[in-house]
Amino acid sequence: GFPPADSGYHDHAEMTAAIDRYVREHPTILSRQVIGTSHEGRDIVAVKISDNVRADEDEPEVLFTHHQHAREHLTVEMALYVIREFGERYGSDARITRMVDQRELWIIPDANPDGGEYDIAGGTYRSWRKNRQPTPGSRYVGTDLNRNWPYQWGCCGGSSSNPSSLTYRGPSPGSATEVGVVADFVESRVVGGEQQIRAHIDFHTYSELVLWPYGYTHSDTAPGLTRDDRDAFATVGRAMAASNGYTPQQSSDLYVTDGSINDWMWGVHRIFSYTFEMYPGPNGRDGFYPPDEVIERETARNEGAVLLLLENADCMYRSIGKER
């Protein structure tokens, strides 16, 4: 588990117990399912939040993913915040109630349980980033999940082919077990030939940023990303950033990445996919390990942005005056 000074964070077992408790307390609007297992065999879970949660209704679906990077533990707390608050405030908070009634929200609170557990297992933090899958023919362990997605994989100098690198892209596109589990889940949401998920946030730390695709190129527009698409991304991205005080930008403005989850979500599925880099800011001295005292403030800080994405998810182009 976490060091005693950071006991407010949830390790994998504590996270699972917290989710089970929330689902038990609010069984009509919360459900959980195991969507697969990690390389080392831990459950990867998806929580669904909606009215009539056991029915697949014709409501715009939204996905949040968390903890691709092992040391970014605050992102798991972000997932637990949304599950807890939506569960507790349904029926009393007007915005939450409306979104629970009119959307189907999927939350994958821990996409990299093996890396997360490894990071905290030694009693002091290990600054681990990747998963824990051995690389064939190498003594190094781990693939950077956010460089392993099978869209423009390894195309553009935004990842490393060296297994020792923090941004190692893996031996082949989609080779990481956990990427396969999450990708299969997203593919399972294609119903009647139509992807049900309209919008997505992948939570990371840190730098307090709202980022949109593409990451593989500096161009604002690119194959499959029109001017209107880009403008809708930027308009909703800026609105979310105005709400949480983060800085909005195209992800490649930060640095080029290839094989990131955002590029795959948009490039393959046309899901409006953002990265949030949470607390602290770019010069924050806490880095990846802010004390547990900040969890409540820094997760609550994103409630408005999360609601904005849900509210826009039925038609992202409304934000630029081009309803379709």
Ligand code: 0X9
């Ligand atoms: O490098 C990443 O995967 C993300 N940053 S982190 O410090 N959490 O590792 C940023 C991904 C967003 N995409 C681009 N910047 N292109």
Ligand code: CA
């Ligand atoms: Ca503390």
Ligand code: CA
């Ligand atoms: Ca519903």
Ligand code: CA
């Ligand atoms: Ca549905």
Ligand code: ZN
């Ligand atoms: Zn990250």
